[in-house]
Amino acid sequence: MMRLLPRFTCLALSLLLSACITNKQSAIDPAGAQADRISTLWWSFFWLLGTIFIIVMIMTVLTLTRRRRGFEQEPLAQRHKASDETEHRLRRTITACTITSIVILFVLIFASVGTGRSNAEFHTAPNQLTIQVTGTQWWWQIQYMNSDATRNLATANEIHIPVGRPVHIVGVSNDVIHSFWVPNLNGKRDLIPSRVTDEWIEADHPGAFRGQCAEFCGLQHAHMAIWVIAEPEDRFQAWFRNQLQPAVAPSTPDLQQGQQVFLNHECIFCHQIRGTTAGGQSAPDLTHFGSRRGIAANTLPNTKGNLAGWILDPQSIKPGNHMATVEVSSTDLHPLIDYLESLK
Amino acid sequence: MAFLKFNNPAVVVAAACLLCACQRQHRDIRPAPASLAIYGGAAPEDALRPGGPVNPQPVVNNPYNASAYDISEGARLFQWYNCAGCHANGGGGIGPPLIKQHWIYGGEPANLFDTIVKGRPNGMPTWGGRIPAYQIWEIVAYVRSLNGEQPRSATAARQDTIQQNPQTIVNRTNGQTK
Numbered sequence: 001m002m003r004l005l006p007r008f009t010c011l012a013l014s015l016l017l018s019a020c021i022t023n024k025q026s027a028i029d030p031a032g033a034q035a036d037r038i039s040t041l042w043w044s045f046f047w048l049l050g051t052i053f054i055i056v057m058i059m060t061v062l063t064l065t066r067r068r069r070g071f072e073q074e075p076l077a078q079r080h081k082a083s084d085e086t087e088h089r090l091r092r093t094i095t096a097c098t099i100t101s102i103v104i105l106f107v108l109i110f111a112s113v114g115t116g117r118s119n120a121e122f123h124t125a126p127n128q129l130t131i132q133v134t135g136t137q138w139w140w141q142i143q144y145m146n147s148d149a150t151r152n153l154a155t156a157n158e159i160h161i162p163v164g165r166p167v168h169i170v171g172v173s174n175d176v177i178h179s180f181w182v183p184n185l186n187g188k189r190d191l192i193p194s195r196v197t198d199e200w201i202e203a204d205h206p207g208a209f210r211g212q213c214a215e216f217c218g219l220q221h222a223h224m225a226i227w228v229i230a231e232p233e234d235r236f237q238a239w240f241r242n243q244l245q246p247a248v249a250p251s252t253p254d255l256q257q258g259q260q261v262f263l264n265h266e267c268i269f270c271h272q273i274r275g276t277t278a279g280g281q282s283a284p285d286l287t288h289f290g291s292r293r294g295i296a297a298n299t300l301p302n303t304k305g306n307l308a309g310w311i312l313d314p315q316s317i318k319p320g321n322h323m324a325t326v327e328v329s330s331t332d333l334h335p336l337i338d339y340l341e342s343l344k
Numbered sequence: 345m346a347f348l349k350f351n352n353p354a355v356v357v358a359a360a361c362l363l364c365a366c367q368r369q370h371r372d373i374r375p376a377p378a379s380l381a382i383y384g385g386a387a388p389e390d391a392l393r394p395g396g397p398v399n400p401q402p403v404v405n406n407p408y409n410a411s412a413y414d415i416s417e418g419a420r421l422f423q424w425y426n427c428a429g430c431h432a433n434g435g436g437g438i439g440p441p442l443i444k445q446h447w448i449y450g451g452e453p454a455n456l457f458d459t460i461v462k463g464r465p466n467g468m469p470t471w472g473g474r475i476p477a478y479q480i481w482e483i484v485a486y487v488r489s490l491n492g493e494q495p496r497s498a499t500a501a502r503q504d505t506i507q508q509n510p511q512t513i514v515n516r517t518n519g520q521t522k
Binding site (some may be wrong): 316325 | 424
């Protein structure tokens with residue numbers, strides 16, 4: 001027992017530590033009505049199946065350890081011949097167990113299908129927000145849809161939503177099948193080329209919730225993350241108004257040089273910065289790049305050092321990704337990074 | 345060591361797998377700077393004459409010749425940079441078709457590279473310095489694959505866009521590509 005003590009201590013400590021981690025990507029740490037249902041379903045499966053597992057284990061151990069009375073005295077020939085009474089009891093027990101199993105399985109099926117149906121219910125709330133999420137190798141293109149076209153907003157890899165408002169996620173894909181999955185808010189929804197899929201999320205408290213592509217989509221599938229940031233309505237509106245603005249004009253000579261570096265390099269053929277001549281549509285919109293949390297689909301935190309590494313050699317950070325290897329001279333690099341980070 | 349005998353089916357299968365691995369294609373996802381710097385002068389226009397060049401020109405091989413990965417990258421870039429906006433998917437529209445045998449400015453890899461880098465009168469823009477040279481070579485590989493000038497083993501069996509008529513486009517590689 002003393003020998004095992006350190007192991008138990010380690011296990012207990014790590015369990016305690018994992019309990020400390022909050023606000024992480026987890027389906028059993030729900031932050032919305034849809035995720036609540038999934039979490040309830042998960043825990044009911046856990047407790048029901050856990051109880052059954054323990055009962056079965058106890059029965060097995062009992063069966064293996066209990067010695068049948070008079071077993072040794074029975075002659076060999078009679079060992080397999082059960083009495084009528086035993087036969088009867090056995091049949092009753094097996095029938096009861098089978099019926100119980102079928103009933104439990106049906107209960108689980110109905111609970112599971114019911115959860116899926118209520119989460120997939122088509123909402124038509126008047127104040128709902130519609131966001132189109134396009135899965136792309138290997139980043140997320142985000143478009144806030146609005147009946148007023150001037151309020152359509154394009155961004156990437158980060159969604160801001162107001163707390164308490166249903167958000168309709170319209171899922172499409174540019175290339176292969178991806179899957180949108182923010183476990184704290186709802187289950188997975190596949191994004192399928194030439195199809196439109198729907199999902200609803202609704203955060204009930206503010207927070208940042210990480211999501212991840214949940215369908216293998218090629219070389220950099222593992223580095224395709226998204227943040228959903230739930231904020232109070234007024235902060236969301238402020239964020240949205242700011243994002244609708246074109247990029248801030250460079251104010252210092254350093255930033256002006258940075259903008260010229262951007263516009264005179266290959267960047268503009270894929271990236272867009274609204275308010276400049278850069279209008280590429282096949283890579284993330286950089287109009288408010290400096291306000292985002294991460295770069296390269298949240299592979300790295302958005303810092304100047306990481307950005308320098310990413311621009312100079314994107315293939316060493318995400319091998320196989322579609323960002324071109326561009327030659328930027330050392331005198332151009334710093335103004336370029338300063339300019340991109342100034343795009344708040 | 346009896347299990348290593350060649351009549352053991354597992355050994356035969358393992359050997360076959362090993363041999364297949366020799367054929368695995370190299371993916372140059374991180375092009376070396378050397379392959380980036382092949383600019384200008386690859387195919388001088390003064391060598392172009394009606395009826396073919398007077399002086400034999402040195403053959404410039406595409407560094408991404410016969411590479412399935414780079415041909416598929418070329419197909420992606422062809423859409424990304426909106427080549428399809430003028431050339432459609434090789435059939436032509438505003439710009440000339442790219443599925444053809446007679447090229448105004450030459451159809452060799454070096455000529456295609458030069459045409460993309462320098463641009464051509466009446467609408468073809470200059471892409472040199474705008475997109476990296478290795479991507480231009482990938483687009484060249486793709487355009488040549490449209491004409492059946494890349495080996496079958498490296499091209500998609502079924503195009504995402506228009507399907508070429510197999511009766512008009514025959515594989516013209518004869519085992520030799522460049």
